[in-house]
Amino acid sequence: MELLYILAIPLISASLSMIRTSTQKIAAGGTILGTLAVFILAWKAAWGLGHGIEVPGITGWLSCDGFSALILLLVSFVGLAAAIFSWGYISERVGDSGGKRARQYYRRYNLFLLSMLAVPILSQVAMVWIAVELTTLLSVFLVSFENTAEAMEAAWKYVVLTCMGAALALVGVLILYWGQSFIATGPFTWAGLSEASSRIQPVFLKTAFLFILIGFGTKAGLAPLHTWLPDAHSQAPSPVCALLSGVETTTALYAILRLIPLMDGVSKDNSSTWFIVFGLISMGTAAFLLIQVKDYKRLFAFSTIEHMGIILVAAGLGGEAGYLASTYQVMAHAVTKSFCFFAAGAALLMTSTREISSVRGLIRTSPIAGISLMIGGLAIAGAPPFAVFLSEFSIFRASLAEGRYGVTGLLVLFITIAFGGIMVHVNRMVFGQGLTSPAPRPLPLTCRVTLAMTVIPVFLLGFYVPEPLHNLLRFAAACFGR
Amino acid sequence: MIQLNALAGGLFLLTAFGVLAVRQVIGCLRLFVIQSILLAASACILGYELASIHLLVVAGITLGVKSILIPWLLFRVLSHEIHARREITQVLNIPTSLLVAAAITIFAYFIAQPLLEISSAAFSRINLPIGMAGLLLGAYAITVRREALPQVLGILTMENGAFFAGVSIAPNLPLIAELAAAFDVLIIALVMGLLARKIQKQVGTTLVGKMATLKEE
Numbered sequence: 001m002e003l004l005y006i007l008a009i010p011l012i013s014a015s016l017s018m019i020r021t022s023t024q025k026i027a028a029g030g031t032i033l034g035t036l037a038v039f040i041l042a043w044k045a046a047w048g049l050g051h052g053i054e055v056p057g058i059t060g061w062l063s064c065d066g067f068s069a070l071i072l073l074l075v076s077f078v079g080l081a082a083a084i085f086s087w088g089y090i091s092e093r094v095g096d097s098g099g100k101r102a103r104q105y106y107r108r109y110n111l112f113l114l115s116m117l118a119v120p121i122l123s124q125v126a127m128v129w130i131a132v133e134l135t136t137l138l139s140v141f142l143v144s145f146e147n148t149a150e151a152m153e154a155a156w157k158y159v160v161l162t163c164m165g166a167a168l169a170l171v172g173v174l175i176l177y178w179g180q181s182f183i184a185t186g187p188f189t190w191a192g193l194s195e196a197s198s199r200i201q202p203v204f205l206k207t208a209f210l211f212i213l214i215g216f217g218t219k220a221g222l223a224p225l226h227t228w229l230p231d232a233h234s235q236a237p238s239p240v241c242a243l244l245s246g247v248e249t250t251t252a253l254y255a256i257l258r259l260i261p262l263m264d265g266v267s268k269d270n271s272s273t274w275f276i277v278f279g280l281i282s283m284g285t286a287a288f289l290l291i292q293v294k295d296y297k298r299l300f301a302f303s304t305i306e307h308m309g310i311i312l313v314a315a316g317l318g319g320e321a322g323y324l325a326s327t328y329q330v331m332a333h334a335v336t337k338s339f340c341f342f343a344a345g346a347a348l349l350m351t352s353t354r355e356i357s358s359v360r361g362l363i364r365t366s367p368i369a370g371i372s373l374m375i376g377g378l379a380i381a382g383a384p385p386f387a388v389f390l391s392e393f394s395i396f397r398a399s400l401a402e403g404r405y406g407v408t409g410l411l412v413l414f415i416t417i418a419f420g421g422i423m424v425h426v427n428r429m430v431f432g433q434g435l436t437s438p439a440p441r442p443l444p445l446t447c448r449v450t451l452a453m454t455v456i457p458v459f460l461l462g463f464y465v466p467e468p469l470h471n472l473l474r475f476a477a478a479c480f481g482r
Numbered sequence: 483m484i485q486l487n488a489l490a491g492g493l494f495l496l497t498a499f500g501v502l503a504v505r506q507v508i509g510c511l512r513l514f515v516i517q518s519i520l521l522a523a524s525a526c527i528l529g530y531e532l533a534s535i536h537l538l539v540v541a542g543i544t545l546g547v548k549s550i551l552i553p554w555l556l557f558r559v560l561s562h563e564i565h566a567r568r569e570i571t572q573v574l575n576i577p578t579s580l581l582v583a584a585a586i587t588i589f590a591y592f593i594a595q596p597l598l599e600i601s602s603a604a605f606s607r608i609n610l611p612i613g614m615a616g617l618l619l620g621a622y623a624i625t626v627r628r629e630a631l632p633q634v635l636g637i638l639t640m641e642n643g644a645f646f647a648g649v650s651i652a653p654n655l656p657l658i659a660e661l662a663a664a665f666d667v668l669i670i671a672l673v674m675g676l677l678a679r680k681i682q683k684q685v686g687t688t689l690v691g692k693m694a695t696l697k698e699e
Contacts, residue, residue: 163670171617171648207593207597
């Protein structure tokens with residue numbers, strides 16, 4: 001029943017935000033309370049799983065295993081943080097008279113969150129496809145929220161490319177169904193499929209795999225179909241960017257990674273080669289494009305493409321260590337990237353520009369925004385002692401243990417280039433000379449609270465992982481096989 | 483019955499080519515309606531042949547949503563665009579486009595071949611490659627056409643292609659999934675239509691291919 005509540009709560013908050021009032025406090029407060037309740041429920045489910053207690057679902061419709069619980073936990077955490085951040089950010093952006101626009105924002109926010117929460121816990125593959133497609137459709141107007149020509153352009157590219165991808169993935173899903181129908185057993189769920197996979201003809205699995213990899217890969221931002229991502233992830237309001245970059249890409253990747261156990265028998269090497277090749281291409285493209293960005297939100301958007309590539313490479317390397325490293329990377333990326341976008345949002349509120357060259361000496365303008373941006377930059381680039389460092393390090397170890405020296409070399413190269421690219425820009429923005437003007441007003445309290453709240457896991461997970469969380473990661477990795 | 487289905491399939495492929503070749507927006511929209519009716523017809527024929535009520539329901543949903551509701555919706559939202567009497571801007575000229583489209587169709591048969599070698603069902607032999615061709619032609623239409631509404635129709639053609647293959651290879655998909663998918667297609671049309679109208683108001687044109695402020699230097 002918990003899983004059903006998780007889906008019901010955002011719906012309630014969405015309808016709450018339709019109440020016509022002059023203030024936006026009801027909508028904003030309702031959203032924060034709702035996301036808090038969802039986070040507690042997700043935490044309870046994940047904690048239980050970490051101790052080996054099954055989460056009760058609805059057979060054939062809703063279920064939750066280790067990997068689902070991990071994604072659910074991450075989505076709900078970022079959802080809560082972004083809801084708190086929105087309180088201050090949105091009221092600053094729309095002004096006092098913007099009650100109607102703020103209500104629209106919160107309604108869309110809750111529906112978008114609902115679709116992302118549905119992806120990991122739905123068990124029917126066809127329904128998962130619909131949920132992934134809905135994550136796009138329900139976030140289009142969040143991307144175009146600022147109503148500028150650039151935001152519209154970004155939203156248009158976003159919806160066209162990801163819908164194209166979704167149509168390709170749909171054919172993949174239908175071919176999977178076809179392949180399963182020949183042996184006529186079990187329901188069309190992830191679990192049913194992986195049970196039946198050894199008896200499904202390999203050609204069905206291979207074709208479906210490619211269609212789904214390309215289709216959902218577009219949505220996850222894998223090169224060469226990544227072109228929409230930097231636009232959409234830089235034009236949306238910052239709390240939405242945190243959701244888009246931190247967890248929406250991960251939910252698309254979730255649907256791809258779920259295919260690993262299906263490919264287990266016949267064409268294991270085949271699928272892992274695809275993963276590694278696609279992953280490395282994405283990493284390389286993003287690392288080189290990172291260097292020349294002019295907009296600091298685009299900087300973090302390119303870094304998302306790079307991290308999607310890293311996760312895919314880790315999953316492609318396989319083995320117990322590789323799978324564990326990829327789940328760790330999923331978690332580290334979600335918490336760190338959302339923190340980066342909160343920091344970027346704070347910087348945007350303080351300087352009202354997205355251009356890197358117009359922001360210099362942020363640490364003097366606004367110490368909180370400056371320090372946060374520095375921490376975010378260091379953390380996402382992979383400096384010790386942050387979470388991403390630990391996860392990237394464990395990926396290197398896994399790939400060396402597998403004897404993939406070429407892959408390891410490329411991983412190190414691309415990560416180093418991206419590190420340099422991110423740090424050069426961030427360093428200039430935070431410590432650079434000139435163009436300093438004092439901040440017009442202090443950062444809203446809720447934004448400061450969000451930054452303080454989200455920096456904890458970014459730091460903590462770099463050197464200490466609580467026992468139940470570690471178990472959860474192990475269970476999640478076990479969903480891929482060994 | 484197989485001949486009838488083959489006829490529907492052939493016409494379906496023709497409409498997918500037509501979406502690439504027609505010069506005016508209203509013509510594109512008409513072709514999409516015809517294409518959706520053909521999809522429903524194929525679902526009907528298959529439903530009759532396989533004695534599946536299920537597919538008949540799918541045919542009904544398709545007819546209702548894709549050939550009535552979506553065109554009506556697009557007319558409501560973008561009537562000005564639909565009636566515009568000008569040529570759709572294209573990246574490639576139409577003869578070249580059609581040549582590429584022919585190559586794409588052959589490629590679709592090439593992808594479908596290994597799958598068809600295993601199954602012996604006569605219907606999938608027609609529906610799967612044609613569906614895949616529709617899917618890829620839709621994607622191609624999106625890349626060469628530079629205006630908003632033709633791009634929306636490209637996406638809808640892709641979905642139609644996917645379902646054209648789907649009715650033959652996955653006839654027993656749970657009804658709720660079919661319903662949700664139809665709902666999903668409706669939302670696509672709604673969201674993209676509204677966004678195109680916003681772009682029209684804000685930027686003054688729906689030449690989305692010309693919008694290129696966001697790019698890498």
